[in-house]
Amino acid sequence: MQDIKITDLPLNPQACLDFVKDDASGASNSFVGRVRNHTNSKTVVRLEFEAYEKMAIKEMKKIVDTAMKKWPISKIAFHHRTGNLSVGEIAVIICLSTPHRKEGFEACQYCIDTLKETVPIWKKEIFEDGEVWVSATP
Amino acid sequence: MQDIKITDLPLNPQACLDFVKDDASGASNSFVGRVRNHTNSKTVVRLEFEAYEKMAIKEMKKIVDTAMKKWPISKIAFHHRTGNLSVGEIAVIICLSTPHRKEGFEACQYCIDTLKETVPIWKKEIFEDGEVWVSATP
Amino acid sequence: MKVKILAFGISKDILGTSAINLELDQHATVGQLKAKLCAEHKEFQKLSSLMIAVNSEYASTDTILNENDEIALIPPVSGG
Amino acid sequence: MKVKILAFGISKDILGTSAINLELDQHATVGQLKAKLCAEHKEFQKLSSLMIAVNSEYASTDTILNENDEIALIPPVSGG
Numbered sequence: 011m012q013d014i015k016i017t018d019l020p021l022n023p024q025a026c027l028d029f030v031k032d033d034a035s036g037a038s039n040s041f042v043g044r045v046r047n048h049t050n051s052k053t054v055v056r057l058e059f060e061a062y063e064k065m066a067i068k069e070m071k072k073i074v075d076t077a078m079k080k081w082p083i084s085k086i087a088f089h090h091r092t093g094n095l096s097v098g099e100i101a102v103i104i105c106l107s108t109p110h111r112k113e114g115f116e117a118c119q120y121c122i123d124t125l126k127e128t129v130p131i132w133k134k135e136i137f138e139d140g141e142v143w144v145s146a147t148p
Numbered sequence: 149m150q151d152i153k154i155t156d157l158p159l160n161p162q163a164c165l166d167f168v169k170d171d172a173s174g175a176s177n178s179f180v181g182r183v184r185n186h187t188n189s190k191t192v193v194r195l196e197f198e199a200y201e202k203m204a205i206k207e208m209k210k211i212v213d214t215a216m217k218k219w220p221i222s223k224i225a226f227h228h229r230t231g232n233l234s235v236g237e238i239a240v241i242i243c244l245s246t247p248h249r250k251e252g253f254e255a256c257q258y259c260i261d262t263l264k265e266t267v268p269i270w271k272k273e274i275f276e277d278g279e280v281w282v283s284a285t286p
Numbered sequence: 287m288k289v290k291i292l293a294f295g296i297s298k299d300i301l302g303t304s305a306i307n308l309e310l311d312q313h314a315t316v317g318q319l320k321a322k323l324c325a326e327h328k329e330f331q332k333l334s335s336l337m338i339a340v341n342s343e344y345a346s347t348d349t350i351l352n353e354n355d356e357i358a359l360i361p362p363v364s365g366g
Numbered sequence: 367m368k369v370k371i372l373a374f375g376i377s378k379d380i381l382g383t384s385a386i387n388l389e390l391d392q393h394a395t396v397g398q399l400k401a402k403l404c405a406e407h408k409e410f411q412k413l414s415s416l417m418i419a420v421n422s423e424y425a426s427t428d429t430i431l432n433e434n435d436e437i438a439l440i441p442p443v444s445g446g
Contacts, residue, residue, distance in 0.1 A: 024162045027180065033235050036184035041249065042165065043366050046174035059365070062294050062358055065342035066365075090365060097171050102366045111179065111260060119253050122366060130339070130358075131365030132295030143296040144364035148334050181446050197445070200374050200438055203422035204445075228445060240446045260446060268419070268438075269445030270375030281376040282444035286414050 011085040012078075014070045016061050016131075018093035026087035026105035035084040035107035039114035041122050043102040045095045049144075055136045059092045059101060062130040066090070069129045073121050081117040083108055088121060090131060101133075149223045150216075152208045154199050154269075156231035164225035164243035173222040173245040177252035179260050181240040183233045187282075193274045197230045197239060200268040204228070207267040211259050219255040221246055226259060228269060239271075287312055287353045291319075297336070297359040300329045310351060316340065317347035319357070334362045367392055367433045369399075377416070377439040380409045390431060396420065397427035399437070414442045 013029050023042055030038055045057045070088050077083060086106040095101060104121045108114040125131075133144045151167050161180055168176055183195045208226050215221060224244040233239060242259045246252040263269075271282045289308055293301045310319060316338045324330045337360040338345050344360070351357065369388055373381045390399060396418045404410045417440040418425050424440070431437065 023165055027161055031182070031236060033185040036182045038178075038180040038182065040176075040178035040180070041252075042176040042178070043249070044169070044174045044176065046247070047171040060294055060298075061365070062292065062339070062342070062360070065339055065358065068342055098169060109184070111181070111257075114179075115253055115257050119249075122249060126363070126366045128344075128363065129365050130294065130360050130363055132361070133364040134295075143299070143361070145334060145362045146296040146364075147332050198374055198378075199445070200372065200419070200422070200440070203419055203438065206422055264443070264446045266424075266443065267445050268374065268440050268443055270441070271444040271446075272375075281379070281441070283414060283442040284376040284444075285412050 012071070012074050013087040013089075014067060014074060015089045016063050016066055016092060017089065018091065021089050021091050021100040021103050023100070023103055023105070026089060026103050029087045030085040030105050030107040032084040032107045035109050037109070037111040037114045038105065038107045039111070039118040040103065040105040041118050042100055043122070045097050045099050045101060047097045049135055052137050054097060055138060056097070057095045057101070058134040058136065059090070059095065060132045060134070061090065061092050065130050070125065073124045073128070077117045077120055080120070081108060081113040083117055090125075090129070092131070150209070150212050151225040151227075152205060152212060153227045154201050154204055154230060155227065156229065159227050159229050159238040159241050161238070161241055161243070164227065164241050167225045168223040168243050168245040170222040170245045173247050175247070175249040175252045176243065176245045177249070177256040178241065178243040179256050180238055181260070183235050183237050183239060185235045187273055190275050192235060193276060194235070195233045195239070196272040196274065197228070197233065198270045198272070199228065199230050203268050208263065211262045211266070215244075215255045215258055218258070219246060219251040221255055228263075228267070230269070287314075289351060289353060289355065289357055292356070292358040294359065294361070296333065296361045297330070300327050314351050315347065316345045316349045316351065319351060320347070323359070336361055369431060369433060369435060369437055372436070372438040374439065375441045376413065377410070377441045380407050394431050395427065396425045396429045396431065399431060400427070403439070416441055
């Protein structure tokens with residue numbers, strides 16, 4: 011079972027954990043990414059996330075499908091936030107259940123690592139004195 | 149900051165996630181272990197967890213101290229349940245925040261792996277037709 | 287032929303808009319589109335990468351474009 | 367000397383109680399305690415392992431026991 015979502019509303023880790031609850035799969039692995047208050051030494055005021063939503067959902071689904079082929083995942087929630095986020099707000103949640111823990115760690119890490127490589131979502135950091143699209147230029 | 153706890157009351161993942169929230173550390177990694185409904189092909193009715201509490205807390209603290217030396221963990225919650233647990237109930241939660249995600253996965257996995265090796269907590273599986281202390285005999 | 291191109295992230299800032307119409311030769315490829323964009327807007331050359339999506343799938347340089355394709359500029363992604 | 371020994375998990379089932387008092391020689395070691403327990407209760411020999419904690423720390427076989435030590439039997443742990 012998959013729950014893939016891109017939303018401009020606040021993300022809810024407890025709802026994700028509830029979704030992946032499975033009596034046959036005792037291990038739940040989660041990754042929650044929040045807006046940090048700094049990048050290198052610069053103070054972050056807020057972040058802006060923009061998604062090419064139709065394609066982003068497709069790419070997130072590819073990641074989930076691949077993960078479910080590689081590891082025995084019973085349920086997985088994969089949510090990404092868009093819009094303006096303040097420091098401390100949640101940008102991304104991955105939460106999944108597996109029968110045993112080792113495969114859960116691998117699967118969760120695969121999902122977040124691949125999201126950052128392939129999913130068309132862009133992050134703009136707004137500092138006190140300017141703003142920058144993250145990773146856009148070398 | 150550490151929050152280490154052994155309790156016979158239900159564990160609360162959201163409270164752990166709230167505890168580890170840190171504006172400087174954007175990555176939160178969690179492991180939640182629940183009671184599974186089967187072991188191999190046998191149906192599990194419930195689990196009983198017993199702890200040598202004084203020592204278990206000390207061993208959990210050693211794990212956390214070691215993890216905090218090895219990885220830049222800003223906050224960590226490490227909770228274990230005792231008493232009678234039904235299928236689906238949470239037995240253990242590890243939740244920690246790090247500046248970056250890779251070290252969080254490693255640290256979280258280290259904590260749960262080491263818990264299962266060193267912390268004096270024992271699990272009895274109660275089946276429909278008997279019961280067994282897990283891992284007690286070869 | 288005329289194609290419509292969606293722009294996201296920094297590519298939207300470079301073009302100053304989230305969608306443009308562009309005149310391309312019939313059977314133009316993704317590679318030709320990128321060359322045209324980079325020639326017209328030097329800022330594209332400074333990006334770490336610029337991928338093109340056709341109908342919301344990553345396309346290779348030799349993919350042939352059609353008039354009704356949904357084409358999107360994908361500068362380096364940075365989700366999560 | 368007389369020592370008090372706490373029992374957990376399967377070791378509690380083997381002894382039929384969660385704490386026993388045992389008579390040991392002065393300066394007895396953890397190894398000697400284990401030998402005595404295994405001799406008196408054959409079921410201990412069937413365990414995958416049996417560790418002894420002294421004052422809530424894992425102790426090695428040659429650790430010397432004292433009368434007021436808190437001694438505990440630690441069969442294979444299975445938390446998590």
